[in-house]
Amino acid sequence: MQLLKAYAHDFWRYRYLLQNLIGRDFKLKYRRSVLGVAWSVLNPLLMNIVMVVVFSTILDMRGSGIKNFPVYLLIGQLLFSFFTEGTSSAMGSMLGAAPLIKKVYIPKYIFPLERVCFAMVNCLFSFIALILMMILTGAELHATVFLALYPLVTLFLFTLGVGLMLAAATVFFRDVMHLWGVFTTALMYFSAIFYDPLQMGSFTVGGTELNVSQVIRFNPLYWYITGFRATVLDGTGLTWSMVWICGLCAVLALALGLIVFRRQQDKFVLHI
Amino acid sequence: MNMIEVNNVSMRFNMAKEKHESLKEYFLAAVQGKLQFEEFYALRDVSLKVEKGEFHGLIGLNGSGKSTLLKIISGVFKPTAGSVTVHGSIAPLIELGAGFDMDLTARENIFLNGTVLGLTPQYIREKFDEIVEFSELRDFLDVPLKNYSSGMVARIGFSIATVTKPDVLIADEILSVGDFMFQEKCEERMRQLMSGGTTVLLVSHSIGQVERMCDRVTWLEKGRVRMSGGAREVCDAYRALDEQAASAQRAAAKKPMEVKKD
Numbered sequence: 118m119q120l121l122k123a124y125a126h127d128f129w130r131y132r133y134l135l136q137n138l139i140g141r142d143f144k145l146k147y148r149r150s151v152l153g154v155a156w157s158v159l160n161p162l163l164m165n166i167v168m169v170v171v172f173s174t175i176l177d178m179r180g181s182g183i184k185n186f187p188v189y190l191l192i193g194q195l196l197f198s199f200f201t202e203g204t205s206s207a208m209g210s211m212l213g214a215a216p217l218i219k220k221v222y223i224p225k226y227i228f229p230l231e232r233v234c235f236a237m238v239n240c241l242f243s244f245i246a247l248i249l250m251m252i253l254t255g256a257e258l259h260a261t262v263f264l265a266l267y268p269l270v271t272l273f274l275f276t277l278g279v280g281l282m283l284a285a286a287t288v289f290f291r292d293v294m295h296l297w298g299v300f301t302t303a304l305m306y307f308s309a310i311f312y313d314p315l316q317m318g319s320f321t322v323g324g325t326e327l328n329v330s331q332v333i334r335f336n337p338l339y340w341y342i343t344g345f346r347a348t349v350l351d352g353t354g355l356t357w358s359m360v361w362i363c364g365l366c367a368v369l370a371l372a373l374g375l376i377v378f379r380r381q382q383d384k385f386v387l388h389i
Numbered sequence: 390m391n392m393i394e395v396n397n398v399s400m401r402f403n404m405a406k407e408k409h410e411s412l413k414e415y416f417l418a419a420v421q422g423k424l425q426f427e428e429f430y431a432l433r434d435v436s437l438k439v440e441k442g443e444f445h446g447l448i449g450l451n452g453s454g455k456s457t458l459l460k461i462i463s464g465v466f467k468p469t470a471g472s473v474t475v476h477g478s479i480a481p482l483i484e485l486g487a488g489f490d491m492d493l494t495a496r497e498n499i500f501l502n503g504t505v506l507g508l509t510p511q512y513i514r515e516k517f518d519e520i521v522e523f524s525e526l527r528d529f530l531d532v533p534l535k536n537y538s539s540g541m542v543a544r545i546g547f548s549i550a551t552v553t554k555p556d557v558l559i560a561d562e563i564l565s566v567g568d569f570m571f572q573e574k575c576e577e578r579m580r581q582l583m584s585g586g587t588t589v590l591l592v593s594h595s596i597g598q599v600e601r602m603c604d605r606v607t608w609l610e611k612g613r614v615r616m617s618g619g620a621r622e623v624c625d626a627y628r629a630l631d632e633q634a635a636s637a638q639r640a641a642a643k644k645p646m647e648v649k650k651d
């Protein structure tokens with residue numbers, strides 16, 4: 118509790134720095150690009166079109182029963198890319214902040230937090246693409262859409278927690294960056310982004326038969342994505358298991374992240 | 390009242406011969422039993438007290454631990470042993486323009502650096518003209534910092550850092566970059582701050598400047614306090630070191646000549 122209080126105090130004191138750092142990233146990202154912020158919308162939209170074409174014509178993996186496949190796919194893409202962007206940029210954040218933290222005292226967790234916030238800002242912009250796609254495909258708007266805030270907020274906290282752990286680990290071992298890239302690529306295929314796990318069959322590993330829809334339950338991202346789809350696309354609201362799994366994963370990841378990060382942070386400056 | 394209290398501070402660095410930055414290297418080294426660190430004390434049992442309103446100088450040869458001590462006082466490093474207490478707000482000028490982003494313009498950097506130092510955007514906006522005025526770089530405000538000269542960057546950095554009235558100002562060789570006009574201006578600004586009650590801890594290699602500006606001086610040698618006291622006294626002793634070193638060098642230079650004669 119005391120730990121949280123200290124974090125909250127720092128957070129309040131350095132909120133403008135956080136704001137300015139996010140502003141800086143934003144400016145630098147879009148400086149000198151003609152379309153600027155529009156890319157946040159265009160990029161996922163174009164990616165989505167490519168993937169829809171690929172998965173519904175060339176590789177037919179869409180199964181048959183997915184209602185509104187483009188939107189289903191886009192939700193998966195957006196949330197998953199928030200997670201990968203957030204974690205991988207948070208991972209390098211301490212190294213990136215090296216010139217700064219070698220000269221001034223700043224609470225270190227500001228940097229991973231800033232990166233995850235920036236990823237979230239991008240993600241929110243790209244929701245414009247989602248809205249466009251929903252209009253284009255004539256998707257219904259449900260009242261449950263407001264509930265989408267829950268998977269979104271818990272996903273943010275989950276990403277932050279994972280990002281903090283990765284940031285701390287990367288300071289000591291740069292290998293983590295490469296490993297994480299491979300891991301997220303593998304994870305992508307197990308997050309039900311472009312298929313419905315219920316319609317997938319089973320596969321065997323070393324003689325035991327595993328069911329895709331069973332295995333995928335161990336992937337927290339699956340729950341965030343499914344929860345978001347349930348509220349935005351299906352209009353069914355959140356099931357209990359969605360609520361508690363999303364919440365629990367977020368709390369656990371964040372707690373672990375804060376503990377690991379806090380324990381190591383005084384050593385960072387000597388290793389970067 | 391003591392504004393800065395440094396009590397028996399030691400700082401140990403692990404000078405890894407090779408830094409193991411990847412797992413493979415680390416494991417290889419661990420397996421081969423090569424994972425030794427050379428322990429190195431940058432500071433040993435250093436104590437220092439700076440009173441309110443004092444202008445304290447810190448001198449010493451390269452690598453004697455001055456910057457390390459300032460970083461410990463400003464919280465960048467945690468000391469291996471000992472403790473540090475600073476009363477009141479602290480403006481650390483370990484290097485001017487910490488957190489400047491070379492791709493951003495000076496205007497944007499003023500806000501960024503200001504918030505790094507803990508100022509609010511509103512305060513920076515109020516003081517913006519004052520900052521720009523002092524740095525004399527109004528015409529370059531919307532130029533990215535990468536197109537600045539290093540002295541110009543330092544000007545902006547100094548202007549931002551001294552626009553507040555910090556209780557403690559910590560400055561590491563910051564006056565050496567600017568041209569002589571700006572140096573005078575900086576000294577003037579520091580005196581102004583002092584008269585407003587700010588305590589200053591200054592590292593400089595310009596002994597003349599230290600003697601002129603400081604009340605008291607501490608001389609660090611290889612991580613230990615060699616001497617601490619009035620500015621005149623310590624600076625004189627430090628200068629004497631110069632002569633000693635020079636004569637030692639002369640002696641060393643003579644020897645090989647003598648050898649050759651035989």
Ligand SMILES: Nc1ncnc2c1ncn2[C@@H]1O[C@H](COP(=O)(O)OP(=O)(O)OP(=O)(O)O)[C@@H](O)[C@H]1O
Pocket residue numbers: 386387402403404431449450451452453454455456457458
């Ligand atoms: N992060 C670090 N890791 C390992 N050793 C360090 C680190 N920082 C400083 N040192 C060592 O500590 C010693 C003191 O360095 P420091 O920068 O404090 O010297 P200084 O008195 O400021 O010298 P100068 O006059 O050149 O600025 C040096 O020998 C340096 O190698």
Ligand SMILES: [Mg+2]
Pocket residue numbers: 455456457561
């Ligand atoms: Mg130094």
